[in-house]
Amino acid sequence: MSTFTRRHFLGSMGALGAAGSVPGVLAATPGVSDTMAEEITGMETEAAGFANPLRLPGSSGLYGVLPASEFREVHVVRSTIEVLPGRRTPILAYAVESGGKTFLNPALLARRGDEMRVRLINDIDQPTVIHWHGLSVDSRNDGNGLNVVPPGGRMDYAFALRDRASMYWYHPHAHGYIPQQAYHGLASLLFVEDDEEAALRKELDLALGDSEIPLVLQDREFDAQGRLRYAPTAAQSFGGWVGDRLLVNLTERPFIQAGRRIVRFRILNGCNARSYRLAFVQGGRRLGFFLAGTDGGLLAQPLRIDQTFISPGQRLDVLVDLREADPGRPVTLASLAFDPMHAEGGHDMGHTSPATPAMAGMDHSQHGTAPAAASSAPMAMEGDARALMRIDVKPSAKYERRIPTVLSSLPAATASQNPPRRMQLGHNGQGNWTINGGVFDPKIAALSVRRGARETWLIENAERSMPHPMHLHGFPFRVIERLGSPALVRGLAGARGLLPQDQGVVDTVQVWPGESVRIAVDFAHPHAGDQDYVFHCHTLEHAEAGMMLRYTVKT
Ligand SMILES: [Cu+2]
Incomplete structure (x- = not known):
């Protein structure tokens, strides 16, 4: 495959209108800059009020x-x-x-x-x-x-x-x-x-819990007594449950202190159904950062980006060089506004429509265009511009490390020449999500593959659908190509429609409405005898509503 070069990516940023004029820092997007700068400033104002220290992994x-x-x-x-x-x-x-x-x-x-x-x-x-x-x-x-x-x-x-x-x-x-x-x-x-991981930690002088920080992103809803509320209606059981409060490591409205140095964030989207469009922002602008790894470990080389989606089940490994930030003010980890594409099937889902809380009671389009909510308004619909965490940048001891140009020996992805196996994502109009028209039956293996086979799967999402983060058990895989991506996704893509995280080893891939994603899976493993696994949507309510398939790896 051709490599996803930095030039490609910056080129695609150019297509979005981004001007990488300041060395090391991508400027806010001209054209939409007024809206974007306003949106970012709103989130920075929101984050300024965050007062809870981020919960960090300790010794117990x-x-x-x-x-x-x-x-x-x-x-x-x-x-x-x-x-x-x-x-x-x-x-x-x-x-x-x-x-x-x-x-x-x-x-x-x-x-x-x-x-x-x-x-x-x-x-x-x-x-x-x-x-x-x-x-x-x-x-x-x-x-x-x-x-x-x-x-x-x-x-x-x-x-x-x-x-x-x-x-x-x-x-x-x-x-x-x-x-x-x-x-x-x-x-x-x-x-x-492993050794490559240890080399990176050593090279950048990283320490878990200090300069290397895991971030578990979850959205939750609480009742007046502080109990978690999970009571999906039939529509939410189908569309997905989206909590109105955004937690990081089970901390609401968190902040951390970080040195003026390279900081590594290991990010998990642990939500049932919510995706984020992540960016680090400061002074009305997105800061550039490096994608270092994905679900299944380090990329071959770091990729310079200034935003990325993360969907349920996915992980991102990112490096932020806080020496690039303005020392005078904090940096905010934010989710930028985006169209969550929940309404795509809104008129086509029978008695379960409307499919999401957004469609059920709140006019999402109006809500989404409102300025970032003030701290007194904690409601956060999916796709709203919201601050997630404030990073207070403190002076650091002398630190002169540089991000290495090579991170791992990950080979380029290759696909077999065999015709792809098609995986069509849809719904049956009766409250079930489907794969190839089928609803999950744990007793039946819907398909079988040969152990050691190198297969190409073409995961095709219906036009009138929702985004589906598809997770394969048993085997990590590579993303080869995206076709038919919606404009927002296309705007972030490079060669063959691929997003930055498509450059890595993954176990979960977000497939947007109307999109077809080609993946390469190597079904080699050392386990004796037939083995059964599942392939399912990681929007957990979608999997419960049928979007899961049992498959057998035959020896
Ligand atoms: Cu789904």
Whole structure:
């Protein structure tokens, strides 16, 4: 494949009207600059009021960092934490006792090649199972929901971590319970490290929790008592549940302090249904930053960008050089305004229409064009311009590191010459999302592939649809081409319609309405015997509403 060069990308920014005139900093977009600058200034004003220190992984407690070798027994429990200041919020959590300390949703640290051996004990009154999102393991250890752990039951996992270094994550996958359990707190991170990863940390002098910061983006809704509210209507069960408060690491309206240096953010979209259009902004402008990695680890080379989408299930590894920022004021991590394309099927979805809360009660188009909401108006519809986090830039000790030009030995993606397997995304007019016209049946393998086959899949989303972040269990994959992308996506794309994150190894790809995305999957693995996995939309309500398919890898 031809490489996605910086020139290509800056060229596409040019198509959007961006002027990269200031060295190292992409200026705000002329043409739409007035609106964009106003929107950005509004978000900066919003972020100025953020007063809650970002929750960071510590040595115990929520998101406590735990070597995977000490992750031997995990209980699924009901617990409470303080999310909104002064309130206790009931949650579901992964609880671990280790070394005399209690961990909730521990952030696991492992080395590529390590063995994971953990017993899951289900202490709640619902079936559950852990899925290791992004890892290539055998069907049983994948935790794909074809087997679940009943209340009071247990399950022993044992598998090797064979995947590239990256930030993976783990979350529940018992069909019928996935959206509720994930929403109520069952999700955390798994860092896999290798030599390339260690080299980058050393080169940039990065330390987890200080200059390398995981950011779990989630949207939630709370009732007056501070309890999480999850009560989707039939329309929301179909369209997806979008919470009105934007949390980062379960912190609302957060801020952090960071040195004037290169800071690495490892970002997970842990929402049920919300996508973000991420940018770092300051002084009415987007700052340039580097995309260093995606779901499945480091890119071959860093890509300079100034915005990117992130959809449910996806991860981004970004490097921000805060020496490029104006030292006099904070930087804001924001989600820029965009059309979430929820109305595409609005007149075509039978009794379930309208499909989203936006369509159900609030006129999204009017809301979306309003100036960024003031701090007194916490409502955040998907696609609204909203601040996510304020970064206060403090003086740093002498720091003269540079972002390396090569990050990893990732080879260019190649597709087989065989005709693609088509995956058509749609809905049946009866409240179900479909793949190739079918609604998920866990008892039936809808397709089979040969172990070791190199396949091309063409994932085709209907014109009248919603965006679908499609997640493949069992095998990471590469994105080869995007066709028919909506204008907003096309504006960020380079050669063959590819977005910056399409340059990496991924396990989840967002397919927009009307889009066809060609992916290359290598179904090689070392597991003996037939193995069953699933392919599904990571908008969790869409998967529950049928957009999931069981497939078999045959030996
Ligand atoms: Cu979907």
